[in-house]
Amino acid sequence: MKITVSESDLVNAINTVYRAVPSKTTMNILKCILIDAAGQKITFIANDMELGIQTSIEGTIEEKGIVAVDADILSGIVRKLPDGDVLIETTDKSQVRIKCGSAKFEIGCNDGLEFTRLPEIEKNEGINVSEFTFREIINRTIFSISDNDSNKLMTGELLEIKDGNMRIVGLDGHRIAIRRTELNGSYSDRSVVIPGKTLGEVAKILPGDMDKQVSIFFTNKQVLFEFDETLVVSRLIDGEYFRIDQMLSDDYETKMTVNRQELQSCIDRALLLVREGDKKPVVFSVTPANVEIMISTDLGRMDENIVCNSEGREIMIGFNPKFLLDALRAIDDEEIDMYFVNPKAPCFIRNTEQTYNYVVLPVNFTTV
Amino acid sequence: MKITVSESDLVNAINTVYRAVPSKTTMNILKCILIDAAGQKITFIANDMELGIQTSIEGTIEEKGIVAVDADILSGIVRKLPDGDVLIETTDKSQVRIKCGSAKFEIGCNDGLEFTRLPEIEKNEGINVSEFTFREIINRTIFSISDNDSNKLMTGELLEIKDGNMRIVGLDGHRIAIRRTELNGSYSDRSVVIPGKTLGEVAKILPGDMDKQVSIFFTNKQVLFEFDETLVVSRLIDGEYFRIDQMLSDDYETKMTVNRQELQSCIDRALLLVREGDKKPVVFSVTPANVEIMISTDLGRMDENIVCNSEGREIMIGFNPKFLLDALRAIDDEEIDMYFVNPKAPCFIRNTEQTYNYVVLPVNFTTV
Structure with missing residues (x-):
C-alpha cells in the first residue's frame, strides 16, 4: 500500500473512527484502525464489535492495499505532523512508514485481512433527520440514562418513530428526558433501543450541519447511521422499553412559570451544600408570585426567593437538586x-408543543 | 462580625488565600480561611504552617470581629453568588450568614482566635523586582525541580542576589534551569532556597503587572513576598545549595544555531514513540548545515532533518526528549x-547575555 492524503483530512478521519477503538481489550487487532486503500477511496475503520465506525477520504493511491495500524500510535503521530501531504506506505508486511515534510516515522502494523469490518446493513426504509437536530436531541436527553448495567434498557435511549415524529427518550428510574422532532416525509412506526455509548459517540462526530441529513437504518439487531462519508453501525439493546406514555400526564394541580436561568443559578448554589453521595433534597415552596427554594445539609442551610407566576394550589415539594439542574441545563427557553x-407525584418541565418534556420524581423531605 | 464587601473583591481575596489551604489535614482549623474584620480593613488569611497567605480588601465593617470559615464551603459559595454586595455576619458563635441578592446561606464556623496567623517577618533590606519579571523567571525554571522528597534541596529553587542581579535556579540531577534578571538598586549578596510549592503558588497569584513591584524579605528561616495588598510567608529549605557555577562552562566544541519552534515540534513528535516510563533517548547528529534527529523505541522509529547552522566538531549526542522539550518550551527566542x-558532557542552551541557561545532561545511546 502507498497513499498520499492531506494532513487535515487524515486527522479528521482518524479522530472520527478513533471513537470506536476500545480503551481496554486483550485483542491487539481491535486496538487498530484499518486503512483500506484497496478501492477508489481511502477508508478508515475502527470496530470494537459493538460499535463500528467507518469513514472515507480522497487521496492519491499509488499502490493499492490494506493495513491495520495501532490506533493510539497512529492518532498520536498524525495529530502532531506538520501541515501538508502525508505519505503512508507499507515497507514490509509488519512495518508502515509515515512521511510528512522532513518527518519520517516507521511503526509496526498488522495484516489488514485480520481486521473485522463493519457488518453489512441493508439500507431499507431509512429515516432522514437533520444532523443538527439529531445531535441536539441526543445531547439534551442522554444525561438521563443510567450508567449502571443492572438494567440494560436504562443504559440506552428509546428512538421511536410514530405519526411522522421522532422521539428520543432516556430514563434512569428517577427522571425521564424526552425530546420530539417532526420528520419530513412519511415513515412507518417503529422503535428501537440504542446503547447510550453509541448515541454519545454519534453526537460527538456528527458535524451538526443544519442543511445536511443523517440517515438512520434499522435491522432487528442493529442500527446504521450514515452521514457525509461516515457510517456508524451499532448493535441494539434487546427487550421491550418502558411504557413511557403511561407515566406522562397533562393533568396538574399547580403550574409555575419561572425564569430558567434564575432557577438554574439558585439550584446550582444549593448544590454547594450537597456533598458527593449526600441525598439531601432541595425543597420548593410554591406560592402565587414567589417560589422559596431551601436546602439544609450537614454543611449548612440555604434559602432563596425567586419571582414566579404560579396558578393552582400552593405546594411544597422536594427534589434531588442534581436531577433538576440537569433538566434545566438541557433547556434553552428563557x-x-x-x-x-x-409532593409524591412527578413534576413535569415541558413546553406547550411538548417538543421537550423533562420528568423529575420528587423525593421526601422534612420541613427545613 | 458584620461586614459588606463586593462579590468580585471577595472572590479575588478568597481565590488568593485559598492556595495556602492544605488539601489534606486532620486539623479542622487549617482547612479554614480566617476573616479578620477587627481593624480598618477586611483581611483574609490561610495558613498550612509552611506557607501562609494574607490579603486585604476594602468593605463596610458594621460590627468588628473575626471568624474562621471552612475554605472549601466558603470558596464554593462565593464563586456562585450573583454579582453585587455580599453581607457576611456571624449569627452566633458557631454560625455565619452569607447574603447576596435573594440568596441566603448559613454555614458553620470556628472561633477566629483558634486560627494561627502568619509569623511576623521583619521587613529589612527588601528586594524589589517587577511582578511580571518575577512571575516569568519562576515559571520558566520551576519545571526543572524534583518532586521527589529524597533530596529536599532539589524540591526548592535557589534565589540568589549577587552583583545587582537576581538569579533563580532549579535542578533535579538531570538538568538545570537558570534565569537571571538585573535588579534596580543595590542590594547586598545573599541566597536562599525556597520551596517549589511556595514559588509555584506565588507565580499563580502574582497579578504580573510590569509596573508593579513585589518586595521580598528574608530571615534565616523564612521568606516574605509582599505585593499589592497580599503577603505570602513561607519557610525556607535548610542546607547549602549545589555549587552551580562549577557546573557551568563557556567552553564548547560544537555550537548549533537552530529554529526553536522547529526543533520543539520535532522533539514533540519524537515523544509520541516514548511510552510513559520508557527511557529511550532522542539522538542528535549535528553536521554543519543540518541536524538529524532520531528515536527508536518499541513503538517505532522516527527520523527528521532540520536545517541548522553549526560550527566546530560534528557530534552525535542523546537526550531524554522530555527534558529538552521542557527547556525549549521555556524559551521565547525564535x-x-x-x-x-x-556525548558525555552536558549541553547548554543559553543566550549571549546569559539571562537564561538551560543545562541538559546527555544520556547513553546506541546508534539507531
Whole structure:
C-alpha cells in the first residue's frame, strides 16, 4: 500500500473512527484502525464489535492495499505532523512508514485481512433527520440514562418513530428526558433501543450541519447511521422499553412559570451544600408570585426567593437538586413551565408543543 | 462580625488565600480561611504552617470581629453568588450568614482566635523586582525541580542576589534551569532556597503587572513576598545549595544555531514513540548545515532533518526528549544556540547575555 492524503483530512478521519477503538481489550487487532486503500477511496475503520465506525477520504493511491495500524500510535503521530501531504506506505508486511515534510516515522502494523469490518446493513426504509437536530436531541436527553448495567434498557435511549415524529427518550428510574422532532416525509412506526455509548459517540462526530441529513437504518439487531462519508453501525439493546406514555400526564394541580436561568443559578448554589453521595433534597415552596427554594445539609442551610407566576394550589415539594439542574441545563427557553400534582407525584418541565418534556420524581423531605 | 464587601473583591481575596489551604489535614482549623474584620480593613488569611497567605480588601465593617470559615464551603459559595454586595455576619458563635441578592446561606464556623496567623517577618533590606519579571523567571525554571522528597534541596529553587542581579535556579540531577534578571538598586549578596510549592503558588497569584513591584524579605528561616495588598510567608529549605557555577562552562566544541519552534515540534513528535516510563533517548547528529534527529523505541522509529547552522566538531549526542522539550518550551527566542562539548558532557542552551541557561545532561545511546 502507498497513499498520499492531506494532513487535515487524515486527522479528521482518524479522530472520527478513533471513537470506536476500545480503551481496554486483550485483542491487539481491535486496538487498530484499518486503512483500506484497496478501492477508489481511502477508508478508515475502527470496530470494537459493538460499535463500528467507518469513514472515507480522497487521496492519491499509488499502490493499492490494506493495513491495520495501532490506533493510539497512529492518532498520536498524525495529530502532531506538520501541515501538508502525508505519505503512508507499507515497507514490509509488519512495518508502515509515515512521511510528512522532513518527518519520517516507521511503526509496526498488522495484516489488514485480520481486521473485522463493519457488518453489512441493508439500507431499507431509512429515516432522514437533520444532523443538527439529531445531535441536539441526543445531547439534551442522554444525561438521563443510567450508567449502571443492572438494567440494560436504562443504559440506552428509546428512538421511536410514530405519526411522522421522532422521539428520543432516556430514563434512569428517577427522571425521564424526552425530546420530539417532526420528520419530513412519511415513515412507518417503529422503535428501537440504542446503547447510550453509541448515541454519545454519534453526537460527538456528527458535524451538526443544519442543511445536511443523517440517515438512520434499522435491522432487528442493529442500527446504521450514515452521514457525509461516515457510517456508524451499532448493535441494539434487546427487550421491550418502558411504557413511557403511561407515566406522562397533562393533568396538574399547580403550574409555575419561572425564569430558567434564575432557577438554574439558585439550584446550582444549593448544590454547594450537597456533598458527593449526600441525598439531601432541595425543597420548593410554591406560592402565587414567589417560589422559596431551601436546602439544609450537614454543611449548612440555604434559602432563596425567586419571582414566579404560579396558578393552582400552593405546594411544597422536594427534589434531588442534581436531577433538576440537569433538566434545566438541557433547556434553552428563557421562561419555563413546571407542572406539579402533589409532593409524591412527578413534576413535569415541558413546553406547550411538548417538543421537550423533562420528568423529575420528587423525593421526601422534612420541613427545613 | 458584620461586614459588606463586593462579590468580585471577595472572590479575588478568597481565590488568593485559598492556595495556602492544605488539601489534606486532620486539623479542622487549617482547612479554614480566617476573616479578620477587627481593624480598618477586611483581611483574609490561610495558613498550612509552611506557607501562609494574607490579603486585604476594602468593605463596610458594621460590627468588628473575626471568624474562621471552612475554605472549601466558603470558596464554593462565593464563586456562585450573583454579582453585587455580599453581607457576611456571624449569627452566633458557631454560625455565619452569607447574603447576596435573594440568596441566603448559613454555614458553620470556628472561633477566629483558634486560627494561627502568619509569623511576623521583619521587613529589612527588601528586594524589589517587577511582578511580571518575577512571575516569568519562576515559571520558566520551576519545571526543572524534583518532586521527589529524597533530596529536599532539589524540591526548592535557589534565589540568589549577587552583583545587582537576581538569579533563580532549579535542578533535579538531570538538568538545570537558570534565569537571571538585573535588579534596580543595590542590594547586598545573599541566597536562599525556597520551596517549589511556595514559588509555584506565588507565580499563580502574582497579578504580573510590569509596573508593579513585589518586595521580598528574608530571615534565616523564612521568606516574605509582599505585593499589592497580599503577603505570602513561607519557610525556607535548610542546607547549602549545589555549587552551580562549577557546573557551568563557556567552553564548547560544537555550537548549533537552530529554529526553536522547529526543533520543539520535532522533539514533540519524537515523544509520541516514548511510552510513559520508557527511557529511550532522542539522538542528535549535528553536521554543519543540518541536524538529524532520531528515536527508536518499541513503538517505532522516527527520523527528521532540520536545517541548522553549526560550527566546530560534528557530534552525535542523546537526550531524554522530555527534558529538552521542557527547556525549549521555556524559551521565547525564535533562534536558539545549543553548545555541546562531547556525548558525555552536558549541553547548554543559553543566550549571549546569559539571562537564561538551560543545562541538559546527555544520556547513553546506541546508534539507531
